[in-house]
Amino acid sequence: MSTHKPSFVVDAMLGNLAKKLRLLGYDSKYDSSVEDSDLIKIGEKQRRVIVTKDENLSKSAEKTGVMSVLIRGNDEIEQIVQIAKKIGLSDFIIDTNSARCVNCNGKLGSIDKIRIMNKIPSGIYERQEKFWMCNDCKKIYWEGTHFEKLQEFVQKLNQRLK
Numbered sequence: 001m002s003t004h005k006p007s008f009v010v011d012a013m014l015g016n017l018a019k020k021l022r023l024l025g026y027d028s029k030y031d032s033s034v035e036d037s038d039l040i041k042i043g044e045k046q047r048r049v050i051v052t053k054d055e056n057l058s059k060s061a062e063k064t065g066v067m068s069v070l071i072r073g074n075d076e077i078e079q080i081v082q083i084a085k086k087i088g089l090s091d092f093i094i095d096t097n098s099a100r101c102v103n104c105n106g107k108l109g110s111i112d113k114i115r116i117m118n119k120i121p122s123g124i125y126e127r128q129e130k131f132w133m134c135n136d137c138k139k140i141y142w143e144g145t146h147f148e149k150l151q152e153f154v155q156k157l158n159q160r161l162k
């Protein structure tokens with residue numbers, strides 16, 4: 001995949017999809033209370049691709065010259081396939097260096113486990129070696145939570161894109 005990744009603004013109905021895109025390393029703006037007209041403004045000003053289930057919104061976006069992907073159905077793999085096909089993405093990878101925080105879209109940085117000892121359950125502290133922290137909201141990540149489960153998702157996703 002090229003180093004220049006598209007960024008997204010995701011409509012209020014698609015919170016789970018926004019989280020997946022963030023874990024996959026895509027800068028994805030999401031706010032559950034955002035208005036449709038604001039989505040288009042954000043897309044235009046910040047050059048983000050609008051991801052929406054709303055056909056009218058998608059049409060108005062395209063009229064304004066903002067790229068949008070109209071999402072159909074509720075299957076998350078299928079939804080990302082729709083995005084990938086529309087804007088030409090392939091070979092999704094899990095890269096913890098580029099993954100973004102599911103909470104706030106902040107960047108994750110790896111962190112020495114000794115520094116977060118008091119912030120996570122001791123069982124997890126003992127079992128896990130690698131940890132990451134969101135630079136913005138300070139949420140802590142480890143492989144067993146998000147990235148392991150994501151592995152299977154990404155395999156299925158890439159399979160669908162072949």
Ligand SMILES: [Zn+2]
Nearest residue numbers: 101104134137
């Ligand atoms: Zn965060």
